[in-house]
Amino acid sequence: MSVLVFGKTGQVATELQRHPGVLALGRDAADLSDAQACAAAIRAHRPRAVINAAAYTAVDRAESDEAHALRVNAGAPAAMARECAALGLPFVTISTDYVFDGAGTDPFAPDAPTGPLGAYGRSKLAGEEAVRAAGGAQAILRTSWVFSAHGANFVKTMLRLSETRDSLTVVADQIGGPTPARAIAGACLTIAAHLGRDPGASGTYHFAGTPDVSWADFAREIFARAGRATTVTPIPTADYPTPARRPANSRLDCRTTEAVFGIARPDWRQALTQTLTELDIPT
Numbered sequence: 601m602s603v604l605v606f607g608k609t610g611q612v613a614t615e616l617q618r619h620p621g622v623l624a625l626g627r628d629a630a631d632l633s634d635a636q637a638c639a640a641a642i643r644a645h646r647p648r649a650v651i652n653a654a655a656y657t658a659v660d661r662a663e664s665d666e667a668h669a670l671r672v673n674a675g676a677p678a679a680m681a682r683e684c685a686a687l688g689l690p691f692v693t694i695s696t697d698y699v700f701d702g703a704g705t706d707p708f709a710p711d712a713p714t715g716p717l718g719a720y721g722r723s724k725l726a727g728e729e730a731v732r733a734a735g736g737a738q739a740i741l742r743t744s745w746v747f748s749a750h751g752a753n754f755v756k757t758m759l760r761l762s763e764t765r766d767s768l769t770v771v772a773d774q775i776g777g778p779t780p781a782r783a784i785a786g787a788c789l790t791i792a793a794h795l796g797r798d799p800g801a802s803g804t805y806h807f808a809g810t811p812d813v814s815w816a817d818f819a820r821e822i823f824a825r826a827g828r829a830t831t832v833t834p835i836p837t838a839d840y841p842t843p844a845r846r847p848a849n850s851r852l853d854c855r856t857t858e859a860v861f862g863i864a865r866p867d868w869r870q871a872l873t874q875t876l877t878e879l880d881i882p883t
C-alpha cells in the first residue's frame with residue numbers, strides 16, 4: 601500500500617480505489633468526527649502519501665448541523681495535515697467552490713478572496729485554513745459540481761426525477777463547472793506524487809470540468825444524452841428556495857493547476873456519456 605485515502609463510499613474515494621496501491625478507510629476505520637483517530641490511522645499505516653476524500657457534503661443539512669460539519673470538514677483535515685507534516689508525507693485534501701461568495705462573472709483564482717454563503721462552505725474554508733497552518737507538503741484542491749455513477753449527485757438526481765416527471769424547474773443563474781469524480785481522483789494522485797518530489801509546489805489549486813454551464817443547461821444535457829423526454833424550465837434561484845444559499849458564480853480559474861501539474865480541465869460532456877454508460881443508460 602502506498603497511498604492512504606480517507607473516505608471509501610464517496611464519489612471521489614470510489615474512483616481513487618480503481619488505482620493500484622490505494623488503501624481507503626471508511627467511517628468504520630476512521631470517523632472524521634474523531635480527529636485524533638484520523639491522525640492515529642496515518643501513524644499506523646505509514647503510507648507514501650495521504651488523500652482526504654471524505655467530507656460532510658450535505659449542503660442544506662449543514663445549516664442546522666454546523667458544529668458537526670466543522671468537526672468533519674475542519675477538525676479532521678487539520679489533524680491529518682499536522683500528522684503528515686510531522687511524518688514528512690505529502691497531503692492532498694479536496695475543497696469546494698462554495699468557499700466563494702459567487703459575486704461577479706469572472707472565474708475565481710485560487711488566491712481570490714473567499715466569503716462562503718453557508719455553513720458547508722464555512723466548514724470547508726475553516727478546513728483549508730487549518731490545513732494551510734499545519735505546513736508540510738500539501739495541496740488544497742478546490743473543485744465543483746462533482747458527478748459520477750456512484751453516490752449522490754445532480755446527474756443521478758435528475759435521472760431519478762425524470763422517471764416520474766414530464767417537466768422540471770431548474771435554476772439557471774448559478775454557473776459552474778461539472779467535474780467528473782474520476783478526473784478528480786486522477787488529479788489527486790498526480791498532485792500527491794508531484795508533492796513527494798517537489799514540496800515547493802504546495803498550495804491551493806482549482807480543478808473543474810469544462811465548459812462552465814448553468815444547472816438548468818446541465819440538466820438539459822443530461823436528459824438529451826440519456827434520451828429522457830423531461831423538459832427543463834429555467835428559473836431564478838429565488839424561485840427555488842433552499843436552506844443554504846449557493847453561489848451564483850462557481851467558475852474556477854484552473855490555469856495554475858495545468859501550469860504546475862500538467863492537469864487540464866476535463867470535458868464534462870464526455871464524462872457524462874461515460875457515466876450514463878456505467879449506469880446502463882444507452883446514449
Ligand SMILES: NC(=O)C1=CN([C@@H]2O[C@H](COP(=O)(O)OP(=O)(O)OC[C@H]3O[C@@H](n4cnc5c(N)ncnc54)[C@H](OP(=O)(O)O)[C@@H]3O)[C@@H](O)[C@H]2O)C=CC1
Pocket residue numbers: 607608609610611612613626627630631632633652653654655656657672694695696697724742743744745746747751752781
Ligand atoms: N459532491 C460535490 O459536488 C463536491 C464535493 N467537493 C468535495 O470533494 C470531496 C469528495 O466529495 P464526494 O466524493 O462528492 O463526497 P460524497 O458526498 O460522495 O461522499 C462523502 C464521503 O465522506 C464520508 N464521510 C462523511 N462523514 C464522515 C465521517 N464522519 N467519517 C468518515 N467518513 C465520512 C462518507 O462516508 P459515509 O458513506 O460513511 O457517509 C463518504 O464516503 C469532499 O471534500 C467534498 O467536500 C467539492 C466540490 C463539489
Ligand SMILES: Cc1cn([C@H]2C[C@H](O)[C@@H](COP(=O)(O)OP(=O)(O)O[C@H]3O[C@@H](C)C(=O)[C@@H](O)[C@H]3O)O2)c(=O)[nH]c1=O
Pocket residue numbers: 657658659696697698743744745746753754757768769770771774815840842846
Ligand atoms: C433537484 C433540483 C435542484 N435544483 C437546484 C438546487 C441547487 O441550486 C442546484 C444543485 O442542487 P444540488 O442540491 O444537487 O447541489 P449541491 O448539493 O448544492 O451541490 C454542491 O455540493 C457540494 C458538496 C459542493 O461542494 C458544490 O460544488 C456543489 O456540487 O440545483 C433545481 O433548481 N431544481 C431541482 O429539481
